[in-house]
């Protein structure tokens with residue numbers, strides 16, 4: 001199995017976390033998104049990262065890749081079992097992708113004025129979720145799931161984005177310590193990502 005990812009984007013990072021949590025043997029190709037290799041452009045019409053190649057199968061879009069890995073390598077499971085819990089997990093994934101990912105994109109790529117507004121919005125939105133982080137060891141779950149794999153890349157980058165969570169965010173910082181300490185999370189980090197918290 002081959003995976004092509006950037007060294008530091010949150011979408012790419014969440015797929016590397018799933019690979020590491022499941023201890024899936026793979027070859028990682030770190031790609032500069034501005035210099036996409038020709039063979040990758042031939043395989044993926046969107047020329048986007050991450051891209052996963054598993055024998056004849058080529059997958060792109062980080063959500064599609066994570067869900068494929070979950071089904072192809074069911075152990076350890078990164079989705080709950082029952083339909084209600086799975087529905088809640090999928091809704092949480094949708095909300096993270098819909099509400100938080102675009103704010104990260106604005107912080108990383110738009111003007112300082114827009115980035116400042118996005119920083120404030122992201123910080124407030126994460127802080128407003130404190131009770132969910134407090135309720136269970138992982139997000140809406142007793143076990144680490146795809147939702148955690150999607151949230152952690154953002155939390156890891158908060159200092160890099162210039163975001164300090166408001167005072168009284170202990171439940172969130174405790175959660176951060178729990179997930180940052182995981183073997184899988186540590187193994188998922190590229191050198192560039194390690195530098196976000198040196």
Ligand SMILES: N[C@@H](CCC(=O)N[C@@H](CS)C(=O)NCC(=O)O)C(=O)O
Nearest residue numbers: 009011033047048049050061062063
């Ligand atoms: N929705 C996609 C977004 C991926 C994405 O935006 N990837 C960027 C790198 S962070 C990329 O491939 N940029 C190069 C391009 O689109 O040409 C996903 O989750 O995989």
